[in-house]
Amino acid sequence: MKLNDLFKNTNYDDTLFSKKAILSIEKRIVFKKIQENEIPYIECLSRKKEIKLTPEEAVRQLYIYKLVNDYGYPLERIQLEVPIHFGREIKRADIVIMDKDRPTIPYIIIELKKPKLSDGKEQLKSYCNATGAPIGVWTNGEQISCYNRKDPNFFEAITDIPNSIQKLSDILNEKFTYQDLKSRDKISKEKRSLRSLIQEMEDEVLASAGVDSFEEIFKLIFSKLYDELICANDSTVYLKFRNSGDTDFELKEKIQNIFDSAKKKWEGVFSEESKILLSPSHLAVCVSTLQDIKLFNNNLDVVDDAFEYLMSKSQKGEKGQYFTPRYVIDMCVKMMNPTINDKIIDTACGSSGFTVHSIFKVWKQIRREKGLPEGEDFTASERTTEETDFVRDNVFGIDFDEKTVRVARTLNLIAGDGQTNVLHLNTLDYSRWNEIIKQDNWNDTYNEGFKKLKKLQPKGSRNFSLFNFDIVMANPPFAGDIKEQAILSHYELAKNSKGKWQNKVSRDTLFIERNLNFLKPGGRMAIVLPQGRFNNTSDKYIREFIAERCRILAVVGLHANVFKPHTGTKTSVLFIQKWDKKLCPKKEDYPIFFATMQKPSKDNSGEKIYVKDINGEIKLDNHNHFIVDHDLYNHDGLTQDGIAEAFVEFAKKEKLSFFQ
Template identity: 80%
Template sequence: MTLNEVLKNTNYDVSLFSEEARKFIEDAIVVKTVRGKETPFITCLKRGKEIVLKPEEVVRQLYLYKLIHEYGYPTSRIEAEFPIHFGREVKRADIAIMDKDRPMVPYIIVELKKPRLSDGKEQLKSYCNATGAPIGVWTNGEQISYYNRKDPNYFEPITNIPKVTEKLSDIINEKFTYEDLRKIDRISQQKRSLRSLIQEMEDEVLASAGVDSFEEIFKLIFAKLYDELICERDPSAYLKFRNSGETDFELKEKIQGLFDDAKKKWEGIFTDESKILLSPSHLAVCVATLQDIKLFNNNLDVVDDAFEYLMSKAQKGEKGQYFTPRYVIDMCVKMMNPSVNDKIIDTACGSSGFTVHSIFKVWKDIRHEKGLPEGEGFTAAQRIPEETNFVRDNVFAIDFDEKTVRVARTLNLIAGDGQTNVLHLNTLDYSRWNEITRQEDWNDTYNEGFKKLKKLQPKGSNDYSQFQFDLVMANPPFAGDIKENTIISRYELGKNSAGKWQNKVGRDILFIERNLNFLKPGGRMAIVLPQGRFNNSSDKGIREYIAERCRILAVVGLHGNVFKPHTGTKTSVLFVQKWDDELCPKKEDYPIFFATMQKPSKDNSGDKIYLVDPETGLPALDKHNHLIVDHDLFQLSYMKQDGTENLLEPGIAEAFAEFAKKEGLSFFR
């Protein structure tokens, strides 16, 4: 019997443990028939007696193996089912490692019974508080968390537990370079997510800190990104965003200094006067929680997941605007195939996924052209001039929400090494742009980008109604109608079938017209729309408006779970190209590419569904050791046990590329 068979349909996993550990435990399984049913048994590594191998016991035996063979603890210092007294009640800790000098007192307690962290941590805290144990560990075999008990109410996350030859102070006071951080990164090594860590901080610290969670976490992520940038570029430098044995007050001074340096590097996100408002003790908890996360990586999922959570809590959901999952964005980028000469804009940018992933794609092309290694996407490494020039001159984004714009600007500033054209404007209400852009504080931040945007208007046009972009990609907000006559009266789609102005119009409808007006002839657009726009008889006029002005290239139906938990609205992505004598000559009859996403990518609760390696039954991982969302929008790949890459079946994007080449579409020639 295999470990995967024992753990089937449970919340336990074994991907955290080494292949040697898994093989050792699997080889020790003995199957017996109990009451007519095959039941696995194993001889406990500590107790030396045969026991039934339940899912929780699998994780315990693997962790015992790890303690003995990897951390070097002798079995004489380890206890299984250690009794802990709560008055008359006795509970049992799964594993306890006893103090070297006081063999009756627990030094480390390990909790395995609760397969979810929130439950496990509460149990762990009660055990540590009852025994005075300074260190606690929770794991379900897939994720793991280590804590140092500072006082009954505060358990500080730590990087690891000490080996038998180490002290706790060795772990806490250790200095780390960027390369060290890469090795201990909690996301790749412990399978934690930044979102779950922030939720933990909110529950334990921020809820009682009397501050704006979004602002304070944003400041810390901002400072940490800067710290990683400096240390990635200087391999001998030590990371400062760490709790390295300083007092809470000394730590706050150090982190504020980092934040101030980051503000100078990336201007226009925080004011010069901005300070970290968390108290020293609250800040110490947050730093300890975030310090072992590596934010720079090949994609933006790590940072984006956290910002999506913070933004949706702050206000995004109320406005019907949701972060587009990265895999949907990547599909659009692959299908629209941006090039180094394209002028690109996202008119409802959110955290700017469409533009940032377009940047990553074009950077790969630039490096390929020059015979350079592909490099990373979201990276702290120095960029070549052609890469930063593309970001500075060709990539633009707009959003009406000030918090969102600051997130988008941060990601774009880092990608563009200090250059960005992300603007805080209401895309639909362009008649008011002049009064907005005359405001001094707006100008201080956005003027450089706005000057470049103005130059992309057609000759003779200066009212911001028309632009000359090659590519628009956007997921505009669906919820809420536009009711202001001053806005509606500027749009053809603001009229009803009788040609009269309407009192209210769906926000996404106006975005269709506005986005087409951002495109030059031959320009192309990808836009996420509610499924009803493609089906409802009442929206026939909208479909005719689009077909008159563009070639409809493709419609891709997304699964109903894609935007959960925020909304269950069924959506599709529309891809079009504006008619143009040279790039897209007008035709009356032509084929359209239709596809429907078959794999949901998320469950009904909105939790991501991850790809599983069919050979091992374990979660499949990318080259950064990160989990991979299981979908069919484009071709997925994962790293096999032997270090080679395994490509799966081509997806919708690859099928469209074949279609585009066959049809001779201009952007795939």
Template identity: 60%
Template sequence: MILANILRDSDYKLNQFKDEKITKLEQSIVFKQDKKGSDIAYIECLIRKKQIKLTPEEVVRQLYLMVLIDDYQYSNSRIAVEESVSFGREKKRADIVVFDAQQLTVPYIIIELKKPKLKDGKEQLKSYCNATGAPIGVWTNGESISYYNRRDPNYFIDIPSIPKSTQKLTDILTERWTIQTLVDNDKLIKERKSLKDLILEMEDEVLANAGVDVFEELFQLIFTKLFDELSSTRNPSRNLEFRNYGETGAELKEKIQRLFDEAKQHWEGVFDNRTKITLTSSHLEVCVSSLQGIKLFNSNLDVVDEAFEYLINKSSKGDKGQYFTPRYVIDMCVKMLNPQAHEYMIDTAAGSCGFPVHTIFHVWKQQLKERGLPISHLFTAEKKLTEQEDYVSSKVFAIDFDERAVRVARTLNLIAGDGQTNVMHLNTLDYDRWNDYYNNIEWTDIYGTGWKNIRKLLVNPKSYNVNGETKFDCRDFNFDIIMANPPFAGEIKESRLLAKYELSKNSKGKQQAKVGRDILFIERNLDFLKPGGRMAVVLPQGRFNNSSDKYIREYIADRCRILGVVGLHGNVFKPHTGTKTSVLLLQKWNDDPNLGPLCPRVDDYPIFFATMQEPSKDNSGEKIYVKKQDYPESAQKMRHEQQSAEPVDSYNDDSIDMEQYLLDSHGHLIVKHDLFNHEGLTQDGIAEAFIEFAKKEKLSFF
């Protein structure tokens, strides 16, 4: 393709344009020889009516001129290119200007192409709009595109498109949207953006100078928008409300606050009922316009999960040595432990609840399969089967000591569980203090249901009384499955706490003054497991190798069958930490014949060992994605399936040429790893090898 060759090694792409326009432009190209005899491509400009050399920028300009003329029906007489814009004594040239229909010298729309990176392009575009008074601006590099409405010199709000020549701007702003409209026009697909990119954009332009807690304000807005999407998915004829339909700033703020209040009532225990949105009307207007065109719900919550991961990592998690587990590591663990609908599962260091949420999806898919039902694109927002609701409300638990992480975890779990959740704010290691939480009315108001449910799983569920307060023995539980990535950093030095743990003593049985947090988590997690229960836990590689940690390995082997060890690549947790980690898979010995043959003690048995070969991220912590050339047959298969499928989610940043990459059924980029086969599109990996091993060894859960 001629145009692709011209754009090679540039930041400009062709993804925004239809094939017929690309073909039409290519058919109009003429070649002229330069002084060295090389062929140079030229085109007759649609506006200037003279031959212009085809640079990457000019390719995108000519294609967008076709869009303006053919799709938006603007006449050539209303369009100018390289239009002079005055900045005092300085003059610059706007790439494309569309003039007002009544005043053909007054700019109406300005299109910026010169700056192929959004941040640079938007700044240039804003300066042109401010200098000319143009109310509408467009930035595109042929890959991503953004549309803006200038409200005043400091605030530009996102709009879904520009008006056609027969429309007014108010027609675009006041058009009512349903959930299907949102699916059809999802900004993540049409404008090739990610939610994280938009959050960064809002931070740069509005939130950094708004004098607010960025995490709290964005959390409130995402929470509110999720509720709005859920309401419209359940009632498809309902108009979305998280949207500016041309209201004044005050009217919009009143509407969004009301919607936020409804969301708080529907999903209790995340925000205090008195919480108010504190953004000013103008700041809120910008944020709503940025978020309103994105569909947050999809069938795996990846879009919102990515945004929450960014926000929490930014606000607090890294300080405690607790980092989000990449979702492909979580999925590998879930596949290997194979949770079932009748089993109880907990994450004791939950973070944003990745392990519980992906466990829920794993079981839900089994339940749908048993009924012969398909998994739809809005899977997470649709009304759940009774057995799906029951599973979340009674079988899945999560606890974490970071209050912000717990609120995010509760949100994702409330969404997944249709309003039910057993996510609690507790210190896993300090279990004697759990009774203090229970006797705190404010805590019980939020977490009382989860507390009531988890008590049923206590080995000794009977209460006792101390000084008039009800107490429970919260050490031992009967969970079937634990999956966790406990914090590595920091050591526990509090003697009161250390005295509760056998692993706080060294190999000679002497009490240590300080013990690594992750070591205590090993023992604590085993307390949660019933005989025959199984666990996947992420640990520092040193725990498997260091001679000084031999007593830890002996402690584990005495209590559990070691099912497997998966060495993760050193880049997996970058950029947050370069600590080399492994996933340890265990099953607790079952010496009670009354409990059935879950895991009878044996002296000698094989162990599954595997090492991750694909890094999944580069040395700076950026994810590496699967390219179409890696799996050409899969790329062809997905292209065929998606031609007739409903729209899928997609995300991107300015640096990724999506045409090169293989997308999954959600339109998501696929991280290049060898942990498992992604939707049948990649090769079998470590999880599939373990499943084969588990079946051969006749492990109880396969």
């Protein structure tokens, strides 16, 4: 019998264990006939008798094998089903390693009964508190979490348990290089996500810490990114963002120093006087939780997933503004095909996914042309002059939400090696920009980027209404109407089909016109819009406005689950190119590329659906990250061609200028 078959349709797994361990267990499985059924049994390594083989028991036997063969614990120190007393109630711990010098005292307690961490950890904590055991482990065979019990309220995550000849202090004081972090990374090894770890921190620490969760987690991620970047480019340097046996106060001082260094490298995200506000004990738990996650990867999606969660909790949904899933962004980037010569802007940038992924695409072109490797940790690689110049001069983002802008600036600063042109402005209300740019605080942060933006206005233009961008990509906010006449008076689309001014106009409608005014002739745009704009009779005047000014290249219908859990609004992406005598000569009749996303990519609750292999295991890409199950494009040759590849074929056939 194969353990894979036993674990099917359960929350237990064997992915944490070696092939040798799995083979050892499978060899010992026997079948007994009970009431006409063949039931699997196994001889327990510890109890020396045959036990019915359930998924939980299989994980227990695998873990006992690991304790004996990998950690060197003798079987006489390992006890099973150890009674734990809670007053009159008695519960039994799955595996207990007894103290070497006090054989009746629990040293490490391992919990397997609860196959979900949130349930298992509570059980584990109660066992450790009741016995005084300093170390606890929860595992379901796929994930593993190890904790040091500091006191009944605080269980700090530790990287591993000590082996039979180590002390707990040896584990706590272990030094880690970036290569060590890569080999231990919980995302690739245990299929954990940064989002789930943040939720864990919120439940246990941040809810009672009396601080702004968004701000404090943002500071920690910001600091950890800096620490990783330093160590990724120098293999001799040890990571500092770790709980390495320091006192809580020493650890806080160390993390504050990393944060201060990060602020100097990546200016304009946090104020100079900004401090980490978490108490030393709360901070120690948070650092321990985050330390074994590698944030840098091929496209920063680990960090972005966490920011999406934090921002959606914080405020984004109220404004109808949602983070665009990275697979939708990548489809748009592939279809818009940015090059090193293109000036690119996202006018409602959110976390700046469109611009960051455009940067990555162009960088890969630059590196291929120079014969340079992309590298496993592409985002942490040292940048060439051409790469930083492209980010400094060609890539821009604007958003009206201050928190969002700080997230976007962080991702752009990291991607751009300290360069960014992400600006805190209201894209639609450009007549007031002159007032904003006179404010000292605004100028300190955004002046350099704004000076470059001004240079992209057509000659003679002084009111910020027109620009000369090659590409605009945006997912503007849908919710809420603009009612201010001071804003509406600047837009043709503020008039109805009969040419009369309207009292209110939806934000996304105004963004269509505003984005077109950001484009130079021949420039191209991808914009996410509610489905109604494409088929409502009342919106016909909007479609006519677009068709008069542009060639409609493509319309891609997205699945209704794409923006869940924030909204179930059905959306499509519109791709256009502005008429131009040379790049896009005007035609009355031409073909348009239409496609509809067939795979939902998320379930009805908004959780991403991942590609699985023939054994039902989540498949990892070349960078050890999950692959979302969609049909928008081919993921690094690991999935089938999708909508983007079909469009590229169409674009070449139609001789579109940006695929010549």
